[in-house]
Amino acid sequence: MNLAEKFKNIFEPELLQLIESSVSISTVREGDVILEAGQIVRIIPLLLNGILKIARIDDSGKELLLYYVHSNESCAMTFTCCMQQYPSEIRAVAETDVEFLAIPIGVMDEWLSRFPTWKSFVMRTIRNRLDELLDTIDQLAFQKLDERLVRYLKEKSRAAGSSLLNISHEEIATEMASSREVISRLLKKLENDKKLLLYRNQIRLLKEL
DNA sequence: ACATTAAGTGATT
DNA sequence: AATCACTTAATGT
Numbered sequence: 001m002n003l004a005e006k007f008k009n010i011f012e013p014e015l016l017q018l019i020e021s022s023v024s025i026s027t028v029r030e031g032d033v034i035l036e037a038g039q040i041v042r043i044i045p046l047l048l049n050g051i052l053k054i055a056r057i058d059d060s061g062k063e064l065l066l067y068y069v070h071s072n073e074s075c076a077m078t079f080t081c082c083m084q085q086y087p088s089e090i091r092a093v094a095e096t097d098v099e100f101l102a103i104p105i106g107v108m109d110e111w112l113s114r115f116p117t118w119k120s121f122v123m124r125t126i127r128n129r130l131d132e133l134l135d136t137i138d139q140l141a142f143q144k145l146d147e148r149l150v151r152y153l154k155e156k157s158r159a160a161g162s163s164l165l166n167i168s169h170e171e172i173a174t175e176m177a178s179s180r181e182v183i184s185r186l187l188k189k190l191e192n193d194k195k196l197l198l199y200r201n202q203i204r205l206l207k208e209l
Numbered sequence: 210a211c212a213t214t215a216a217g218t219g220a221t222t
Numbered sequence: 223a224a225t226c227a228c229t230t231a232a233t234g235t
Contacts, residue, residue, distance in 0.1 A: 145223070168214090168215065168216085169215075169216065170214095170215075170216090178223080178224080179223080179224055179225070180215090180216080181216090181217085181218085181223095181224080181225080181226095182223060182224065182225095184215095184216060184217065184218095185217085185218090187216095188216095188217080198216085200214095200215060200216075200231080200232055200233075201215075201232095201233095210235105211234105211235085212233100212234085212235080213232100213233080213234075213235095214231105214232085214233080214234095215230100215231080215232075215233090216229100216230080216231075216232090217228105217229080217230070217231090218227100218228085218229075218230095219226105219227095219228090219229105220225105220226085220227090220228105221224100221225085221226080221227105222223105222224085222225080222226100
């Protein structure tokens with residue numbers, strides 16, 4: 001695959017060339033953990049395809065889905081962490097098979113001052129992410145759990161590229177930092193409202209959702 | 210047929 | 223909305 005095509009509108013030619021010659025492509029499979037909470041950030045992933053799931057982990061090991069990183073994007077957290085060799089506050093898991101450019105943290109400083117397009121790319125992804133996190137906070141603070149669940153299912157379906165989700169109630173509860181029984185009940189309600197169909201380990205979203 | 214795991218339910222806080 | 227205790231249903235061996 002050619003990187004030049006993919007990123008020609010984002011980065012200047014000189015930077016593209018540098019990326020092609022000095023940055024390696026990594027591949028991970030669905031479910032692989034890219035970065036565990038507490039680990040030191042060593043590389044900045046720049047997604048070529050696939051989706052990364054970024055989640056927060058609390059002391060008891062419970063997780064809370066923060067956001068997804070889609071292709072042509074990078075993770076804002078790693079930018080901020082890597083500058084000062086800070087341990088990661090989050091966990092990154094491959095939601096699907098993922099191919100990404102592993103940009104070594106060492107080049108960050110140089111690239112930031114040397115390439116305007118790199119700088120604006122970094123700034124843009126940080127800003128977009130902050131906006132999204134604000135949305136997430138709004139949800140936590142003001143939205144009821146059932147509304148959050150609907151939003152979660154839609155996002156999940158988009159990530160999976162399908163209206164059929166292979167997921168258990170338990171997993172949903174974990175990702176939303178809720179409990180299985182509560183999720184089960186809310187899902188049941190949605191099923192009664194003809195918004196979706198429930199199976200064992202599977203949920204079919206209907207267009208009414 | 211049996212064990213295991215997912216999902217459903219009522220009561221309690 | 224969370225937790226507990228328990229039931230029922232689906233799935234694997």
